[in-house]
Amino acid sequence: MAYLLSVNTGVLVPNEHSDASMTGIDKQPVDGAVAITVPGPRGTRPTGVAGDWIADTRHHGGPDQAVYAYAREDLDAWGAELGRELPGGAFGENLTTSGLDVTGARIGERWVIGDETVLEVTAPRIPCRTFAAWLGEKGWIKTFTQRALPGAYLRVITPGRVRAGDEVRIVHSPLHDITVGLAFRALTLEPELLPRLEVAIDEVSADTRRKLLNRLQRAL
Known part of the structure; x- marks a missing residue:
């Protein structure tokens, strides 16, 4: 059974490693139930998770990046490699899952969490300088990119409340084969894969859609 190990939120703190002064x-x-809602448009601060905040609203947030999920299994693999414990939330994820292949999830896949909340997979997470500084590992962006275990951004289809221990059920899986991992590779080290994302163009995040359309237009 797939379930949530933890629901994680963050307040704004000073940031010296990007153009945004806070992170x-x-x-x-967090303990107890947490409300999951559709956030405002890109450029506004709150995410889709009550009590959670973002600072770099130019590159993060909005309906297509309402929630970020990462698998406990992948955190454990990283922890073994880095020689350190990585608690829930260590990668900046809102949902730390167990028993769920997050990177293998298909773009457009829908999850029901608990009794009512429905989330839809939209895009992989692309690493940034803030993430690298937070982990404190030399060459982290390159290492993370090469491994291609990015975790998934999700949009909120049906708002609700979630908590640690809630079951996660896949209730819809698209017919295409475009996974979070494949989309990540296409958007980073293997741009030749971008045309494959066209079959999921109605389900990907707005950012991914723009990159895909630009690439297709240049190919004409």
Whole structure:
């Protein structure tokens, strides 16, 4: 059974490693139920997770990046490689899952969490300088990119409340084969894969859609 190990939120703290002077990457597990809602448009601060904040509203947030999920299994693999414990929220994720292949999820896949909340997979997470500084690992962006275990951004289809221990059920899986991992590779080290994303163009995030359309237009 797939389920949530923790729900994680972060407040704004000073950030010296990007153009944004603050960051919300320091996510900590919270107790009890947390409301999941559709956030405002890109450029506004709150995410889709009550009590959670972002600072770099130019590159993060909005309906297509309402929630970020990462698998406990992948955190454990990273922890073994880095020789350190990575608690829930260590990668800035809102949802730390167990028993769920997050990177293998298809773009457009829908999850029901608990009794009512429905989320839809939209895009992989692309690493940034703030993430690298937060982990404190030399060459982290390159290492993370090469491994291609990015975790998934999700949009909110049906708002609700979630908590640690809630079951996660896949209730819809698209017919295409475009996974979060494949989309990440296409958007980073293997741009030749971008045309494959066209079959999921109605389901990908707006950012991914723009990159795909630009690439297709240049190919004409």
